[in-house]
Amino acid sequence: MTAMAEAPVAAPVAADVTFRIHRYQPEFDSEPHWEEYTVPLYPTDRVLTALEKIKGEIDGSLTFRRSCGHGICGSDAMRINGRNRLACKTLVKDLDISKPITVEPIKGLPLEKDLVVDMDPFFDAYRSVMPFLITDGHEPTRERLQSAEDRARFDDGTKCILCACCTTSCPVYWTDDQYFGPAAIVAANRFIFDSRDSGAEQRLEILNEKEGVWRCRTTFNCTDACPRGIEVTKAIQEVKRALIFRRF
Amino acid sequence: MSTTAQPGPVNIPAPRSSQRSSQRSNFELYSWLFMRVSGLVLVFLVLGHLLIMNVLDGGVQRINFAFVAGRWSSPFWQVWDLLMLWLAMLHGTNGMRTIINDYAERDQTRFWLKMILYVAAGFTIILGTLVIFTFDPNIG
Numbered sequence: 001m002t003a004m005a006e007a008p009v010a011a012p013v014a015a016d017v018t019f020r021i022h023r024y025q026p027e028f029d030s031e032p033h034w035e036e037y038t039v040p041l042y043p044t045d046r047v048l049t050a051l052e053k054i055k056g057e058i059d060g061s062l063t064f065r066r067s068c069g070h071g072i073c074g075s076d077a078m079r080i081n082g083r084n085r086l087a088c089k090t091l092v093k094d095l096d097i098s099k100p101i102t103v104e105p106i107k108g109l110p111l112e113k114d115l116v117v118d119m120d121p122f123f124d125a126y127r128s129v130m131p132f133l134i135t136d137g138h139e140p141t142r143e144r145l146q147s148a149e150d151r152a153r154f155d156d157g158t159k160c161i162l163c164a165c166c167t168t169s170c171p172v173y174w175t176d177d178q179y180f181g182p183a184a185i186v187a188a189n190r191f192i193f194d195s196r197d198s199g200a201e202q203r204l205e206i207l208n209e210k211e212g213v214w215r216c217r218t219t220f221n222c223t224d225a226c227p228r229g230i231e232v233t234k235a236i237q238e239v240k241r242a243l244i245f246r247r248f
Numbered sequence: 249m250s251t252t253a254q255p256g257p258v259n260i261p262a263p264r265s266s267q268r269s270s271q272r273s274n275f276e277l278y279s280w281l282f283m284r285v286s287g288l289v290l291v292f293l294v295l296g297h298l299l300i301m302n303v304l305d306g307g308v309q310r311i312n313f314a315f316v317a318g319r320w321s322s323p324f325w326q327v328w329d330l331l332m333l334w335l336a337m338l339h340g341t342n343g344m345r346t347i348i349n350d351y352a353e354r355d356q357t358r359f360w361l362k363m364i365l366y367v368a369a370g371f372t373i374i375l376g377t378l379v380i381f382t383f384d385p386n387i388g
C-alpha cells in the first residue's frame with residue numbers, strides 16, 4: 001500500500017476487433033478468399049496476438065509464420081490494412097478498429113498458403129549479392145580493426161532482419177520478377193561500404209546489371225515499409241552514386 | 249524443387265525463375281544518367297522556347313511562316329530546336345521504355361511494344377531533323 005494511489009490507472013478494457021484475413025488452403029480452395037474473425041483484444045495487444053488467438057480458439061487451420069514475436073527474426077511480415085508490417089510490432093491501438101482490419105500475405109512472391117509465401121526468390125536475390133565478408137591479403141593474427149567512423153558508415157544496413165517488407169512493397173519488384181529488390185541492395189551496401197571488405201568491386205558490378213539498382217524508381221515505398229527504420233532508398237542511392245563516380 | 253503429385257487443385261502463380269541474365273554493360277547506368285542530364289537541359293530549352301514563342305513581343309499571334317523561316321535561317325535556333333527535338337524524344341522514349349519494362353510481363357508483348365515505340369521515335373526524330381535541315385524558306 002502506498003500513498004500514491006491518487007491517480008488510479010484505468011484498467012484496460014478489451015474490445016471486440018474484427019479481422020478480415022486472406023485465406024487460401026491449396027488442398028481445398030481453388031482461389032484465395034477472405035474470412036472474418038472477431039476476437040476480444042486490448043489496445044496494447046499486437047496483431048500477432050490476434051492471429052494466435054484466432055488459430056488457438058476459433059480456427060486451427062489458419063497458417064502464418066512467426067518465431068520470435070519481438071520484431072527480430074523477420075518471419076511475420078504481412079500486409080496489414082494495405083501496408084507491409086510485422087504482425088508482432090503492430091499494436092491494435094495504432095489501427096482503426098471501427099472497420100475490419102485486413103491481413104494479407106506480402107505481395108510479389110508466390111503464395112503457398114493463407115499468409116505464407118515462398119521466400120526462395122527473395123533469398124536467391126539476397127545470396128546473389130554475396131552478403132558476406134570478402135577479404136584479400138594475409139589473414140591478420142588478431143581481429144580486423146576498424147575505426148568508429150568506418151563502422152558508422154554502414155551501420156544502417158546492419159539492422160536488417162531480412163523480413164522482406166521492403167522488397168514486397170516495391171512496385172518494380174511486383175511486376176519485374178528479375179529485379180534484385182531493395183533488401184538485397186541493402187545487404188550489398190552493408191559490405192560495399194565496410195572498410196574491411198574488399199569485394200565491393202564485384203558487388204557493384206552485379207548491381208550495375210540490367211536488373212540492378214537502375215531499376216529503382218525512387219518511390220520510397222521500401223523506406224516507408226521497413227520495420228527497422230532503415231533508410232532503404234538512401235542505401236540504394238549510395239550504390240548508384242558509387243557506380244557513377246567509379247565510372248567517371 | 250518438385251511440383252509433382254500435389255493433392256487437390258493448386259492455383260499458385262508460377263514461381264519466379266531465379267536465374268538472372270548477367271550482362272556486363274553500363275547501358276542502364278548511362279541511360280539513368282542521361283535522364284537526369286537531359287531533364288535538366290530540357291527545363292531550360294523548353295521553358296525558353298515557350299517564353300520566346302508564346303510570351304515575348306507579340307506572343308503566339310506573330311507566329312507565321314515568315315517568322316519560322318526567319319528563325320531557322322540562324323544556326324543558333326537550328327541548333328536549339330535540334331537539341332530540343334533529340335533530347336525530348338530520347339528522354340521520352342527512354343521513359344516509355346522503362347514503363348514498358350515495368351508493366352509488360354509477357355516477353356512477346358514487351359518486345360512488340362518496344363518495337364512500336366522505337367519505330368515511332370525513330371520516325372519522329374528523322375522527320376524533325378530533316379525538316380530543320382532542309383527547310384526551304386522559299387516554298388511558301
Ligand code: SF4
Binds near residue numbers: 169215222
Ligand atoms: S525506392 Fe526503389 S527499391 Fe524502394 S520501393 Fe521504390 S523503386 Fe523499389
Ligand code: SF4
Binds near residue numbers: 226230
Ligand atoms: S531493409 Fe528493412 S524491410 Fe527490408 S528486409 Fe531489411 S529489415 Fe526488412
Ligand code: FES
Binds near residue numbers: 070072073086
Ligand atoms: S515474429 Fe519475429 S519479427 Fe515478428
